[in-house]
Amino acid sequence: MIGAAATGASVAMPSLVRAARWPERPLTMIVPSDAGGSIDRAIRGLSTVMQKHIGQPIQVENRPGGSFMLGVRYFLQQPQDGNVILAHALSPYIASSILFHQAPYKIEDFAFMNAFWSDWDVIAAYKDSPYRTLPDLLKAIKENPKKVRASVVTGSSGHLTTLLMLQRAGIPIGNLNLVTFQGGGQARQAIAGGQVDFIVIAGSGSEGVREFVKPLAVVRDTPHPDWDAPVLAEATKSMGLSLPVLPGSMRGLAMSARFRAEHPDRWDIIQAAHKATLQDPDFIKFAESNAMGHDWLGPEKTTEKVKAVHDIFAEFKPLLQR
Known part of the structure; x- marks a missing residue:
């Protein structure tokens, strides 16, 4: 028995040592959007704290373009050894790139680790515009x-909400001068500079432009304490519109499904470091001071939510393809 135990230990020890020694070099988080947007700011704050929990520096690399596909494709093209992590608005942008932009990947190619910040959308007019209500x-x-000019992030829940509002109000979509951007930072700059009349975008990520806008509605079922605006149903009640409350951006981390299957020990290390970061007082302070989330949903619940949004966008595919 002692000999068998010793043999078993000698077999198990090398894998445990390898797991404990990894990672052996700095990691990279790929952000498939522009610097300065809400996901970029959140990931830079997250990486700064997470590197102390994983024991290696973490650099953030922006790879925008192609409706977020370029960065995601680049991530999937890297060696799937755990040294590169996808840091993205996991939903709805992965779904929209698959459904509307013929992305060369599918939902099943990803192992979703956690969506730590789930947002909701705000419909807001430029502060000097004449619009006081959504019906106006x-x-x-x-x-x-x-x-009338509007800014949205292409393929976002705000993009779809904008088109649904027009459709259900009986307004030709071509009536709106719609400007689409590859990231929230640029879309918010457009409203802050008065280049557009209104914006439909993630609300919690819009604290930096609050002074430049008048909120007309929050795309929620309940009011938000920090935004003085009616919920979408109340804002459109006088028009008799029925609009779905679409879930906003879910920002988080993902790996490839192949990596999780081939390196479960490394998956566990990254997951543990990420979870510890979300519980770290330094990150909690950063997140709350920037109106960002620090939730632990876990892989199963995150995957469930990402797939649910994929199904919603698939339902409205004809509208977004116009």
């Missing part, structure tokens, strides 16, 4: 084709 804004779009 929709009336102007209907009566003044191409005069």
Whole structure:
């Protein structure tokens, strides 16, 4: 028995030592959007704290473009050894790139680790615009084709909400001068500079432009204590519109499904370091001071939510493809 135990220990020890020694070099988090956006700021704060829990420096690399596909493709093209992590608005952008942009990957190619910050959308007008309510804004779009300008992130829940509002209000989509951006930072700069009349975008990530906008509605079932605006159903009640409350951006970390299957020990190390980061007082302070989340949903619940949003976007695919 002693001999068998010793033999078993000698077999197990090398794998445990390898797991404890990894990672042996700095890690990289790939952000498939522009620097300065909400996901970029969140990941830079996360990586700064997470590197002390994983024992190696973590660098953040922005790879925007192609409706977020370029960065995701780049991530999947790297050696799947755990040294490169996808840090993304996991939902809805992975789903929208698959459904609307013929992405060369599918949902099943990813192992979703955790969505630590789930957002909701705000519909807000530029502070100096004449629009005081959402019906005012929709009336102007209907009566003044191409005069009203809006900014959204392409393929986002805000993009879909904008199109649904027009469709259900009986307004030709072509009436709106819609400007799409590859990241939230650029879309918010457009409203802050008065280059567009309104924006539909993640609310918690918009603290930096609050002084430049007038919120007209929050895309939620309940009011938000920090935004003085009605919920979407109340804002459109006088128009008799029925609009779905679409889930906003879910920002988090993912690996490839192949990596999780081939390196379960490394998956566990990254997951443990990420979970410890979310419980770290330094990150909690950073997140709360920037109105960001620090939730632990875990792989199963995160995957369930990502797939649910994929199904919602698939339902409205014809509208987004116009």
